[in-house]
Amino acid sequence: MTGLTANSPSDASASAWAEVLQxxxxxxxxxFLQLQRRPTTLVAGVLQPLIWLVLFGALFQRAPEGLLPGGLSYGHFLSAGIIVFTAFSGALNAGLPVMFDREFGFLNRLLVAPLRSRYSIVLASALYITSLSGVQSLAIMGTAAVMGNGWPVGSGLVVVAIVLLLLVLAVTGLSLGLAFALPGHIELLAVIFVANLPLLFASTALAPLSFMPPWLAWLAALNPLSFAIEPIRAVYNGSPTWSTVVLEAPYGAVTMGACLLVLSGLAGLLFLSIRPLLRRKLG
Amino acid sequence: MIRLEGVRKSYGAVQALAGLDLQVPSGCIYGLLGPNGAGKTTALRILCTLLAPDAGRAWLDDVDVLAEPRLARRRLGHVAQDAALDKILSGREMLHLHGALYHLSRDITRRRVVELAAQLDMDAWLDRPCGTYSGGMRRRLDLATGLLHRPPLLVLDEPTAGLDVESRYALWAVLRQLKAEGTTILLSSHDLEEVNALADELAILDQGALIAAGPPSQLKAALGGERITLKLREFTSDGEASRALALLQHQAGVSQPVVNRAQGNAISFFARDARLVEVLRQQLQDHGLPIFCLSQSQPSLDDVYLQATGRTLMDAELSMATTRDTKAEQKAAMR
Incomplete structure (x- = not known):
């Protein structure tokens, strides 16, 4: 019997990159097939932030004008926070499919195949979650626009896309790392549950720093979510440049460029830090 | 050819493989027989690059499994005992996913899926979601994924465990056909009938070590003559069993007498020929030892196992069932 992969023409001619891509x-x-047949994840991922947007928006609808920085209405203020929260929550769940594959033995099935790079398993998850988070975020942005909270145009839209992409990559890296480090899905769900809302509340998603007690303001000003929220909020509020100050933190002014730099650094750092773990588990 | 040399593997304090040497000739069906926990799955997982041994080497033909794992994976088709199917995908989609992971072109994959669907009789249900499959269907799909890239070496871990008789025989027929086409097949099993029916050669594993290897007929013939099982009483005392054992050890024409404690101190041994039975019956009476039951048969694979370990395969299974920590093993299998 002759093996199809050992000496086939496709093997001889195809480059390593083409195989990784395949x-x-x-x-x-x-x-994506799973999502198509069980769209609950997609629907729930849109519904939850939508409920937040509608309910929280309504809760503070009568907040006195001028209370928020820049004279924003609460709806305008909240949109950026909920968009980031949507992308963050979606990305935080990135590790779940991998964890289930580990637990049920499907991962072993993949690892027996002569993958050109076993990182393609991670790459595929990142691609899937990024697309899913993108769709969910667009749905929330669309809803916010319908509610009269605006829609970023031109370079503003590009900034929103870059910010969300960096955040999703960073959180996906974290979640995938946890999926390989933790013993089972119960533990992973517990971490997701514990991390999700506190990180949202300890950020500038729902309220500005000036509303917070000093300790919480410090926490929120160091929270990576705030570094994603504020550039998007600035885009919704005008046409910021790289040097525009988007956050008056207790430790100093933070510009749009600094926010993007922090998010890029965080994404890079998280992917680098999970590499040894992935090498151990997948190598 | 598949070769393992001095392979050792421990999970914490539990030694799964204790320096296993194994050589599987090309083009044959080779059975790896042993009770659960004997180290069969660990050996197969090492061959499939899912597990790194603590010591030792492994080769698939001329490919060093540890040095060139990717090349080894290309040569190998693996049908695991516990590999999951994606319940949402159909069998056909699963096969196409595997085709891509083995870097087959879409055309080749499509053609192979058609061939395998016919060969394994999967046409009627291949487009249904895997979550609706019976055990037999799952095993056939498992086998199809292992065969998709036409591997010259096929490794199967307990391929018919939990299957009904009909599915089992169907799978055996496929394995025989693959062997006829030149595929080298290594299968692990704790099913004596399966190994006896399929294997050209076999190795018996016990507590991570090889205790016997060779063609089944040769292993059975090496025991010699008639297999006798003697029970002095329904439940014989240790003292009486020892006395009978001492008597048998000094009897010409009797070989390899062992006391099987798990079966009420029954004594198993081999007699050069059937006529010896009457002599023994007389001698036992002369020494005041009763006979509750004296049976004779041709040696079986279970006898080979019994002679090597002092217990039957079933007794070994039962004993392992009480000592195994399946949860810890499951964790160890998780990447």
Whole structure:
């Protein structure tokens, strides 16, 4: 019997990158097929932030004008926070499919295959979650626009896309790392549950720093979510440049450029820090 | 050819493989027989690159499994005992996913899926979600994923465990056909009938070590003559069993007498020929030892196991069932 992979023409001619691409697309294709047949994740991922947007927006609808920085209405203020929260929550769940594959033995099935790079398993998850978070965020942005909270145009839209992409990549890296480090899905769900809301409340998503007690203001000013929220809020509020100050933190002014730099650094740092773990688990 | 040399593996304090040497000739069906916990799955997982041994080497033909794992994976088809299917995907989608992971073109994958669907009789249900499959369907799909890239070496871990008789025989027929086409097949099993029916050669594993290897007929013939099981009483005391054992050890024509404690101190041994039975019956009476039951048969694979370990395969299974920590094993299998 002759093996099809050992000496086939496709093996001889195909480059390593083409094989990584083939693997990654096949693995992410599986996740998209699951989503298509069980769209609950997508729907719930849109519904939850939508409820937040509507209920929280209504709760503070009668807040006195001028209370918020820049004279924003609360609806305008909240939109940026909820958009970031949507992307963050989606990305935080990135590790769940991987964890289930570990637990049920499907990962072993993948690892027996001669993958050109086992990182394609991680890459496929990142691709899937980024797309899913993108769709969910767009749905929330659309709803916010319908509610009269505006829609970023031109370079503003690009900034929103970059910010969300960096945040999703960073949190996806974290979640995938946890999926390989923790013993089971119960533990992973517990971490997701514990991390999700406190990180939201300890950020500038729902209230500005000036509303917070000093200790919480410090926490919120160091929270990576705030570094994603404020640039988007600035985009919704005008046409900021790289040097525009988007956050008056207790430790000093933070510009749009600094926020993007922090998010890029965080994404890079998280992916670098999970590499040894991935090498150990997948190598 | 598949080869393992001095392979050792421990999970914490539990030694799964204690320096296993194994050589599987090309083009044959080779059975790896042993009770649960004997180290069969660990050996197969090492061959499939899912597990790194603590010591030792492994080769698939001329490929060093530890040095060139990716090349080894290309040569190998693996049908695991516990690999999950994606319940949401159909069998056909699963096969296409595997085709991509083995870097087959879409055309080749499509053609192979059609071939395998016909060969394994999967056409009627291949487009249904995997979550609706019976055990037999799952095993056939497992086998199809292992065969998709036409591997020259096929490794199967307990391929018919939990299957009904009909599915089991169907799977055996496929394995025989694959062997006829030149595939080298290594299968682990704790099912004596399966190994006896399929294997050209076999190795018996016990507590992570090889205790016997060779063609089944040769292993059975090496025991020699008639297999006799003697029970002095329904439940014989240790003292009486020891006295009978001492008597048998000095009897010409009797070989390898062992006391099987798990079966009420029954004594198993081999007699050069059937006529010896009457002589023994007389001698036992002369020494005041009763006979509750004296049966004779041709040696079986279970006898080979019994002679090597002092217990039957079933007794070993029962004993392992009480000592195994399946949760810890499951954790160890998780990446």
């Amino acid at each position: 693997e990654t697309l096949a693995l992410s294709g599986r996740l």
